[in-house]
Amino acid sequence: MxxxxxxxxxxxxxxxxxxxxxxxxxxxxxxxxxxxxxxxxxxxxxxxxxxxxxxxxxxxxxxxxxxxxxxxxxxxxxxxxxxxxxxxxxxxxxxxxxxxxxxxxxxxxxxxxxxxxxxxxxxxxxxxxxxxxxxxxxxxxxxxxxxxxxxxxxxxxxxxxxxxxxxxxxxxxxxxxxxxxxxxxxxxxxxxxxxxxxxxxxxxxxxxxxxxxxxxxxxxxxxxxxxxxxxxxxxxxxxxxxxxxxxRGAPILGEVLGWGFSGNGAHISTPNVEGPARSLQLAIEHAGVDPREIGYVNAHATSTRAGDGREAEAIARVFGDYKVPVTSTKGQTGHEMWMAGASEMVYTMLMMKNGFIAGNLNFENADEHTNCINIIPETVETKFNMFLSNSFGFGGTNSSLVVKDL
Missing domain, CATH: 3.40.47.10 (Thiolase/Chalcone synthase)
Structure with missing residues (x-):
């Protein structure tokens, strides 16, 4: 089934x-x-x-x-x-x-x-x-x-x-x-x-x-x-x-197409690129979609040196030459920790249903690690009907979800 x-x-x-x-x-x-x-x-x-x-x-x-x-x-x-x-x-x-x-x-x-x-x-x-x-x-x-x-x-x-x-x-x-x-x-x-x-x-x-x-x-x-x-x-x-x-005649807001997950298998607090990249790749494979169908990535990026840089590299590795729009809502909300994966699902659904991408607050300059992705600094009105949302945690636990508009 x-x-x-x-x-x-x-x-x-x-x-x-x-x-x-x-x-x-x-x-x-x-x-x-x-x-x-x-x-x-x-x-x-x-x-x-x-x-x-x-x-x-x-x-x-x-x-x-x-x-x-x-x-x-x-x-x-x-x-x-x-x-x-x-x-x-x-x-x-x-x-x-x-x-x-x-x-x-x-x-x-x-x-x-x-x-x-x-x-x-x-x-x-x-x-x-x-x-x-x-x-x-x-x-x-x-x-x-x-x-x-x-x-x-x-x-x-x-x-x-x-x-x-x-x-x-x-x-x-x-x-x-x-x-x-x-x-x-x-x-x-x-x-x-x-x-x-x-x-x-x-x-x-x-x-x-x-x-x-x-x-x-x-x-x-x-x-x-x-x-x-x-x-x-x-x-x-x-x-x-x-x-x-x-x-039951319920309102249908979107469809969860795929879930990807992985463990870094390395340091308890310092992230790597390989673990997050596997999580993204599996989510896309399980969803059965082409990466270019994804119109937006809500990144985990928490505003830490290592975490943000390695996630950027993972996104670039998975999406290749397709410069998918990326932001992290944590510039507005801080890091909501155990809540974050769920709240960012809600935030991203609200963007998708209302035709905009909230800007990556306080993003002014990329560094040598984050300059490989397409970060949207200010709110833009744009339509997208599929997104990927990342959440990563201590111990090297990674989770990525792909959702489509309906």
Whole structure:
């Protein structure tokens, strides 16, 4: 069995906005969600940069007993999933009557774990952790909460693959539907946005030091990039078999044509060219398309020296003399980490459906590694009906998705 896999709904909660319309407009206008955080500066961070993600109010939707199980990232994911289900015209009656699956990307829970253990150490009693602590602190906190809140009865799985987690969740959902094991899978990625979750990143000098110029700090592919800016939030994508979508009269936004994945098999944090290139090549082969049919590449590029350069070389290797348009939306959003693969799927879908490519913010000059690809510096109005989205993570985990407009 080989089912067609389509996207029928999307939801987003990010520094660019908390509705699809807000995020579409922010992308088009080149809005940047990066800010300077005095809290992080006072706490001893080398880089006091982060993104401004609104705190959701769950009180109208989730009762107090359930909220105590939900850390920050699960709250973001709940709001994004509410939106996506509404966008897909999929109500609770439908979820109750069908076996709907859930695969969500999340690779750590820092603040909730720290809070519970601090209470234990300070009071010398495990009861101080609280009854919600274990459910908040597990990597699977997002999927366990969403599955219970929406009464989901299909697969319940957390994709834990560093900064490829959100993309891997979509790839896994695609495979399950393609092979006929599920009709519908809710996919996505979530990332907490507090300072505790990224303190160790700051300690290894991973972040930009442009503390006096937040809006220009995240500069993917640019010659003067000096590190990433951490971000957070959540994004949800509803995947469904084409037959299921048609049967229920669902809006069909696009079709997932192929998923590529690979491991670098090398250094735990320093990327290479070969691993990402294999991921791109496999995605294109699995999609059964010619590279020249792809009208745009949403790059992983996080604004780091090695990562951006090696991804550029991988793209150039796979696409050859075809200068496919390339941007990284991380100039606007910072690096949304476990969320990024899912949010960048939403960002790119919004571009494709609305006829534009958001410019690669803060790209001014290429260097000897990034000058081999066609980077679009400013928003352009253009039609494209197929794209490839990259996500790469620590440990050398790579994921690439090919999606077509419908």
């Amino acid at each position: 080989s089912n067609r896999v389509v996207i029928t709904g999307m939801g987003i909660w990010s520094c660019l906005g908390t509705t699809l319309d807000e995020v579409r407009d922010a992308l088009y206008q080149g809005k940047c969600g990066v800010i300077f955080s005095q809290e992080r500066k006072d706490a001893g961070f080398l880089s006091a940069l982060c993104t401004d993600v609104p705190k959701p109010n769950l009180k109208p939707y989730v009762d107090r007993n359930m909220r105590k199980f939900m850390p920050e990232e699960a709250q973001y994911a709940y709001m994004a999933t509410r939106q996506a289900l509404e966008n897909a015209k999929m109500d609770q009656d439908y979820l109750d009557a069908h076996e709907v699956g859930l695969i969500y990307g999340n690779d750590s829970v820092a603040e909730a774990t720290m809070d519970a253990l601090d209470k234990f150490r300070n009071l010398g009693n495990t009861l101080a952790c609280g009854s919600g602590a274990i459910f908040q602190s597990m990597n699977s906190t997002v999927t366990m909460n969403l599955a219970c809140l929406f009464h989901l009865k299909g697969i319940n799985l957390t994709a834990s693959a560093a900064c490829a987690s959100g993309s891997q969740s979509i790839g896994l959902g695609y495979l399950l539907i393609k092979d006929g094991l599920q009709d519908t899978v809710i996919c996505g990625g979530a990332q907490e946005n507090n300072m505790y979750c990224v303190a160790s990143f700051d300690g290894i000098n991973a972040f930009s030091k442009r503390n006096d110029d937040p809006k220009h700090a995240s500069r993917p592919f640019d010659r003067d990039r000096d590190g990433l800016v951490p971000g957070g939030g959540a994004a949800t994508v509803i995947l469904e078999s084409y037959e299921s979508a048609v049967k």
